[in-house]
Structures are given as C-alpha cells and as structure tokens.
Amino acid sequence: MPVYLILALAVMAETIGTTALQASQQFTRVGPSVLVVLAYAVSFYLLSITLRTMPVGVVYALWSGLGIVLIATIGWMVFGQKLDLPAVLGMVMIIGGIAVIHLFSAASPH
DSSP: OOHHHHHHHHHHHHHHHHHHHHHTTTTTSHHHHHHHHHHHHHHHHHHHHHTTTSOHHHHHHHHHHHHHHHHHHHHHHTSOOOOOHHHHHHHHHHHHHHHHHHHHOTTSOO
8 A cells, every 4th residue: 555545544544533633522532532542543654654754844844744734624614613814824835845845845755
C-alpha cells in the first residue's frame, strides 16, 4: 500500500477520534469515548507504518497539519464553531506547507 495512502488513513482515523472526543462530552458518553480510543490506536499504528519510509518530522508535519485543517472544518460544519479570518489564513498556510513538502522535499517520497 502506498505510504501516502497509509498516512491519509492515519489522518482520517485521527480526525474521527478527535471528532468523537468532542462528541464524548469529556468522556461522559461511553460510545464516543470508546471510539476515541480505538480511532487513536488505529491512527498511531498507521502512523508508525509510515515511519518505515518517511522521516518522523515530515510524517508528523503532514499528519498534524492535515488533522488541524480537517478538525477545524468539522468543528465549523458540524459543531457550529466559528472560524475567523486569521484562523482560515493560518489553515491556508498549513495546506501550502503540506504542498511544499509533497512537491519539493527530498525527504518526502514522490
């Protein structure tokens, strides 16, 4: 399986876990709380697989950057959380940084 697909699945699992964390209401709801633990376990496992072929700094930058953007988007769309202009601009810069890593970094497989 291509390393970027594994990393994308790790980001998706982390996003599910973090969304469930919000839905767990500080771990007072059992279903979402269990989902948090399972999703993070899957995410970290998949993340560890990517470390076989990519440097930890690049993997973590991509995983956390994409996670930030996805969670902020879900927070805005699902939970009605507000995003101001600086937050949106910051996320655009994160996406730009991810693109630079992917397109130009020798540390990232192409």
